[in-house]
Amino acid sequence: MNNLLSGCRVLVVEDEMMVLMNIEAALGDLGCAAIFAAPTVDRALALVEAKRFDVAILDVNLGASDQTSYRVADALALRSIPFVFSTGYSDKSIDARFLDRPVLQKPYLDEELGAALAGLLPAFALTPPSA
Amino acid sequence: MPDASNTPADQQAAEAEIDEFRDRLGPFVTATEKTRMAMLFTNAEETENPIVFANDAFLELTGFGREEVLGVCFKALMARGTGSAEVAEIEAAFAGRAEREPEVCYRRKDGSNFWASLHINPVCDEAGEVQQHFISIVDQTKQREKQTHCEMLIDELNHRVKNTLATVQSITRQALRATADPKVIRESIESRIFALARSHDLLTHQNWEGASLHDLIAASLKPFGVANGRAERFRIEGIDIHLLPKATLALGIAFYELATNAMKYGAFANDAGTITISWAIQAGSAGERLILTWREQDGPVVAAPTHKGFGSQVIERGLAHELQGNVQLEYLPEGILCTIDVPVPGKAGDE
Numbered sequence: 436m437n438n439l440l441s442g443c444r445v446l447v448v449e450d451e452m453m454v455l456m457n458i459e460a461a462l463g464d465l466g467c468a469a470i471f472a473a474p475t476v477d478r479a480l481a482l483v484e485a486k487r488f489d490v491a492i493l494d495v496n497l498g499a500s501d502q503t504s505y506r507v508a509d510a511l512a513l514r515s516i517p518f519v520f521s522t523g524y525s526d527k528s529i530d531a532r533f534l535d536r537p538v539l540q541k542p543y544l545d546e547e548l549g550a551a552l553a554g555l556l557p558a559f560a561l562t563p564p565s566a
Numbered sequence: 567m568p569d570a571s572n573t574p575a576d577q578q579a580a581e582a583e584i585d586e587f588r589d590r591l592g593p594f595v596t597a598t599e600k601t602r603m604a605m606l607f608t609n610a611e612e613t614e615n616p617i618v619f620a621n622d623a624f625l626e627l628t629g630f631g632r633e634e635v636l637g638v639c640f641k642a643l644m645a646r647g648t649g650s651a652e653v654a655e656i657e658a659a660f661a662g663r664a665e666r667e668p669e670v671c672y673r674r675k676d677g678s679n680f681w682a683s684l685h686i687n688p689v690c691d692e693a694g695e696v697q698q699h700f701i702s703i704v705d706q707t708k709q710r711e712k713q714t715h716c717e718m719l720i721d722e723l724n725h726r727v728k729n730t731l732a733t734v735q736s737i738t739r740q741a742l743r744a745t746a747d748p749k750v751i752r753e754s755i756e757s758r759i760f761a762l763a764r765s766h767d768l769l770t771h772q773n774w775e776g777a778s779l780h781d782l783i784a785a786s787l788k789p790f791g792v793a794n795g796r797a798e799r800f801r802i803e804g805i806d807i808h809l810l811p812k813a814t815l816a817l818g819i820a821f822y823e824l825a826t827n828a829m830k831y832g833a834f835a836n837d838a839g840t841i842t843i844s845w846a847i848q849a850g851s852a853g854e855r856l857i858l859t860w861r862e863q864d865g866p867v868v869a870a871p872t873h874k875g876f877g878s879q880v881i882e883r884g885l886a887h888e889l890q891g892n893v894q895l896e897y898l899p900e901g902i903l904c905t906i907d908v909p910v911p912g913k914a915g916d917e
Contacts, residue, residue: 451729452816452884457736460743474887496725498812523728524721542732 438466439549443556446482446491448507449521450474450498454541458492461545465552474498479507483514490552491518492539495529505530517555577637583609583618604628604703606640610688610696614639615660618698627682627705629675640701644670644684659686660699669706681706730766734759740876758822761786765818769811776912777814780806783843786821796834803844807856813911816888823877824860824904832862832902839865839901847910854910855891862901870897 445467449455455472462470471486473479475497491511493504504520511518519537520529526538537551598605604624608615620635628635635643644656655668668684682703689698741754768777768785783802791797809817825834825841833839845858862868871878878895881904886893891908 450812450888451733452880452888453733453736453819454729455887456879456884457732457739460736460739472887474890478890523725523732525724528721541728542735 439553440556441466442468443490443552444469444486444488445471445552446479446486446488446511446516446518447472448474448476448479448491448497448504449494451494454494458548461548464545465549476502476504476506479504480510483507483510483516488516490555491516492548492552493518493520495520495522496524503530505533508533508536519551519555577633581636604682604705606635606701606703607689608640608699608701610660610698614641615699616640617643624703627674627680627703628672634675640699644672656684656686659684662688681710730762733762744876757826758819760789761818761822762815764788765815768818769814774811776808776810778806779804779809779817779845782809782814782818783821786818787825790825790829790834799834799840801840801842801844803842804846804858807847807910808912810911813889816885817911820881820885820893820906821860823880824902827877827902828862828865831866832868833865835866836864839863852909856906856908856910858906860902860904860906862903865901867899868897868901 440462443466445462447455447458447462447470449458449472455474459470459472471482471488473482479493491507493507493511495503495505497504508518508520519539520526520533521539521541521543522529523541526540529536529538537554539547539551598619599621601621602623604627605619605621606617606624607619609618616637616639617635618637620630620632625632625635640660641653641656644653652668652670655664655666656670658664659668664686668686670682670684671679672682673679683706685702685704687700688696689700691697737758738755741751741758744754745751764785765777765782768781780802787800791800828834828839828841833841840863842861842863843858844861845856848855848857874882882893882895885906886908889906889908889911891906893907894905896903896905
């Protein structure tokens with residue numbers, strides 16, 4: 436795997452542990468420097484307050500309590516931190532105010548994840564991956 | 567909804583027409599009046615198709631009195647709560663050029679809505695001229711509700727399937743990372759998929775509303791106990807509690823990983839070891855907590871591993887993350903001790 440996201444700091448909002456572990460492994464392979472994971476909106480919002488990220492991955496539906504990660508998306512947008520949604524539902528189910536945001540359909544390839552995140556980072560997208 | 571044009575003269579004329587009907591067609595009129603299907607006749611010889619007959623079922627369905635609908639233009643009656651596209655469909659049906667039966671959301675007199683399909687048929691005289699229209703109205707509310715429920719279930723199923731596939735993707739990646747031996751890789755992937763399938767079975771039996779902790783432990787450990795005559799070496803101590811589906815799946819994976827480790831290196835790697843799973847609910851400052859311990863004893867002497875495998879990562883990181891608590895895995899000399907301390911995962915909103 437190349438180092439497409441070398442040095443990148445990523446917030447991962449995902450409630451399912453096995454899915455999270457796969458994302459973490461993929462991000463590690465892509466060269467990410469730091470990964471912060473949150474299973475709920477409240478934990479994610481606390482991380483957004485406390486930490487610095489370059490980019491975020493937001494699972495749309497969190498847990499059994501019908502939570503969605505839209506509030507996290509709003510908080511990130513306010514800070515101009517780019518993000519990509521991931522979902523097991525159809526991408527048409529995502530709230531209309533986020534129509535212009537990229538969506539990954541579960542399951543997805545490491546390459547799709549890397550490309551989606553790199554595409555949100557101008558500096559990374561313009562620099563060829565280091566050997 | 568009385569129409570302004572509904573003068574006593576119109577009404578009298580309409581009623582006279584029904585009397586004439588009844589005289590001519592006797593039992594048919596009575597049947598039409600009393601059937602449970604809502605029915606109307608409209609006069610095609612006047613503009614705007616005024617209603618000349620409404621049966622009891624129609625009045626019951628809509629909440630109107632007979633005097634409120636007789637003489638009223640059909641389209642005006644239907645326009646309550648109906649969009650312009652549907653009204654156009656109704657007009658097309660009257661003109662005999664409808665492509666399908668109009669389906670409308672109709673508002674009752676009391677303001678409540680129902681979905682109805684309209685069957686509009688011309689009634690012609692001997693010369694083939696349309697005299698009246700016969701309209702039957704089928705309440706489609708139940709059908710619509712079923713359809714909405716069905717769409718929701720399909721959506722939900724799709725979501726679960728996609729998450730399960732993502733889980734299998736994760737299982738595969740970890741198996742390929744651990745070793746290059748094809749036999750070990752296959753065994754590692756298959757056994758975890760089967761563990762997942764057992765938890766799914768358990769949830770399916772309960773309509774995906776969750777599972778009891780006792781049932782989950784029994785299902786998760788069945789392949790390790792019953793198949794190998796070790797059932798008596800498990801001790802399970804705790805009052806049964808209900809788990810939500812997500813917690814059921816997460817704990818199911820954790821029990822599988824713990825039991826697999828016990829088979830390879832722990833209490834089930836010899837003939838004497840035992841495993842005690844015990845739990846209690848404790849009140850905490852932020853609500854009730856489930857404190858569950860998995861304690862192995864009398865197995866081979868345990869040494870802490872030099873490298874943390876997938877199983878221990880799932881238990882310590884994954885489970886703690888998903889259930890939002892603390893999970894500790896201790897390699898005590900007498901056996902592994904795993905302590906799971908999480909908010910009680912049985913109420914919506916806890917997860």
